[in-house]
Amino acid sequence: MPVWFRFVAMRLFRLALLLIGVAVVAFALAKMSPVDPVTAYLGPNIAKVGPEQRALIAARWGLDQPVATQFLAWLSNLASGDFGWSATYNAPVVDVIGSRVAASAALMGLAWMFSGVIGFSLGVIAATFQGGWCDRVIRVYAYVLASTPTFWIAILLLMGFSVALGWTPVCCAAPIGLLPEEVTLIQRLHHLILPLVALSILGISQIALHTRAKMIDILESDFATYARAQGASRLDVALRHGARNAALPAITVLFASLGELFGGSILAEQVFSYPGLGSATIAAGVRGDVPLLLAIAMGTTLVVSLGNTIADSLYAVADPRIDIAAGAPLREIGP
């Protein structure tokens, strides 16, 4: 269908523009940072290398070229799939990210799903029984956790469940000293629980509060009142009209929160020494591993903006009032 094709093409075009913009800014930031790639590469060996040799390495890497030339060279390498070499892990950036994504995807994907499903359910329950004890408990939970930093929650969980109770492991994604192929699924899950809980808790409160506010609006709407006039019970109104109408905004928030999920995972993975993308980001930042840092920045941009695009498209598919052909502003239409 041409309308759909144009919609998708327009989105992809915008995505490409965004990626180029992020590439420029990220590259400029890396260039302006005090991190010197040669020093970072050499590490402790810096003492053995003289200024002439350093200049040689810099020339070999093209660091003596103008910044614009360097940028274009980097961009064309990116386009051909070459993300460079990670000095931190002494491996190609693509391999580093590949191995980390698997660990992070499980953590972030599950945390994302839980915060969506549990957050939405809590929001629906709180709004349905607005003012009741159920609503109060959920609200207090959501407000307290929405104002709590992830790393602090992570440390508390670690102190409680790993140190004091000893139920969960203290670190990592698998028992120390085992080869990757020897680790069982149960062991993986066991190591995943605490980071997952730490990461989910935050997302849940945000989705729950948002859903609750949206649901309350809907339950006060004309069509909810009319449903009651037709003899509908409170649960009937909440599920048929409330949850259905609140689902789209909740999904939008869920997709839009992908960026925060990345931010949260960096902190949570750091506290639990979980070998995912988040801890790789910190390591890359601390050691001045520019290629890895830039690649992660680009990857995150791609995922977050794809998430937003999906949210917008879902609106277009699920809300009958939106006509893509008419180019209606997608987010301004609410129930």
Added chain:
Amino acid sequence: MTLFSVDRLTVAFRRYQGLVGEVDIGCLSDLTLDVVRGEVVAVFGASGAGKSLFAHAALGLLPGNAVVTGSIRFEGERLDAARIAALRGRRIALVPQSISHLDPLATVGRQLGWAARRAGRKGFTAGDAVAALDRFGLDGAVLARYPHTLSGGMARRVLLAIATLGEPDLVIADEPTNGLDPDNADRVFGYLRGFADAGKGVIVISHDLSAAVASADRVAVLRDGALVATEQAATFREDGGAGLTPYARALWRALPQHAFSGVAHA
């Protein structure tokens, strides 16, 4: 026999004042009204007179901070909140004001199905839905449409169709002709008259006095939350409304189509 009556119905809203004080803001006071089977009673009033509030009170749809006193009776039985809730949709049906009372994300067909289940109808089929729409001159294709694609007149007829699903004894129509052209308005009033002729009681809430007088048997005039007059519709039509109470007569003669005749008589 009286089908439905309210006696000294008073509605106020409780608001907080300052830190601990509460104040009741009166909206309807001492409203007494009844309707018998086969009768159309119009409740007329300007905006803010409390017309819609009366409809919501009669259906038990007021928000939690509303304080309701007085009595509401249905077939002689005094209704409490739980009893009203049990009668809603089944014996007492509401025809709401506007298209915004339909869920924007569900097709007309689904909403008819939900309403039928809420009215206690078991085994409601697509054929039943088509039949319900057909009574109001709508074809089956409307079932697949979303509310925002309906015209004002069609939406009103869909709302009428939903109201009849539970075969109610009393129909309360809240501004059923708001925003309709005269042809469509006449049609809607015709359907409401038809309900009464079929033995139901009908309460029409309207701010259109001439339409209310034309279609109703009796007209109750609300002003600032209080009933100032309940007149036979015929009284309006006789002799320029000479037999009316002063406020009703003033309203009637203020209408564009009567002001001139009023002047001519004088």
